[in-house]
Amino acid sequence: xxxxxxxxxxxxxxxxxxxxxxxxxxxxxxxxxxxxxxxxxxxxxxxxxxxxxxxxxxxxxxxxxxxxxxxxxxxxxxxxxxxxxxxxxxxxxxxxxxxxxxxxxxxxxxxxxxxxxxxxxxxxxxxxxxxxxxxxxxxxxxxxxxxxxxxxxx
Numbered sequence: 821x822x823x824x825x826x827x828x829x830x831x832x833x834x835x836x837x838x839x840x841x842x843x844x845x846x847x848x849x850x851x852x853x854x855x856x857x858x859x860x861x862x863x864x865x866x867x868x869x870x871x872x873x874x875x876x877x878x879x880x881x882x883x884x885x886x887x888x889x890x891x892x893x894x895x896x897x898x899x900x901x902x903x904x905x906x907x908x909x910x911x912x913x914x915x916x917x918x919x920x921x922x923x924x925x926x927x928x929x930x931x932x933x934x935x936x937x938x939x940x941x942x943x944x945x946x947x948x949x950x951x952x953x954x955x956x957x958x959x960x961x962x963x964x965x966x967x968x969x970x971x972x973x974x
Contacts, residue, residue, distance in 0.1 A: 826898040834894025841887030848880050855880040885946060892950035910960045918952035 847853040857879045864870045900907060925948060929941045 824897075826894065828899045828901050830894045831898035831900075834891045834896075834898060836891070837887050838891030838895065841884050841891055844880070844884045844887060848884060853880050854878050855883060885943070888947050889950075892947055892954065896950050896953055906964060907961070910957060910964065914953050914957035914960055917956045918949055921952050922949045 844853065855878065856876055858874055858876050859879060859882075860872075860874050861870075862872060864873050864875065922945070925941075926945060929938060929945075933941055
């Protein structure tokens with residue numbers, strides 16, 4: 821597994837990107853932040869469906885998602901400062917639990933949420949698996965530290 825992970829410094833870059841995405845999300849939700857620019861779309865379906873078109877749109881929501889997905893993704897797929905064999909099993913357990921929780925969230929969404937709320941949760945689902953993984957991984961890692969299985973240097 822370690823050969824597939826990015827070096828640790830990418831985790832730091834991921835934290836910076838995720839933090840920037842969270843700050844922009846707050847600005848977007850609280851202050852209605854807008855960032856209009858021309859974009860190229862393979863498919864655009866607003867009032868009419870168009871293919872391979874360029875138009876001006878609010879790019880803030882796309883920028884926020886790019887920052888959050890890339891930031892959390894870098895955090896998930898980067899090594900820890902100090903790696904050990906125990907961390908590989910923690911990664912597997914965390915991903916398993918995160919996948920189960922994410923699927924439960926999706927099933928409940930399909931059953932109980934309709935309309936624009938459903939679309940909002942589908943957008944949230946783009947980053948929820950990564951967030952659930954990070955939560956489970958660091959909780960499991962904290963439990964292993966407190967039990968003495970891994971050192972405090974991690």
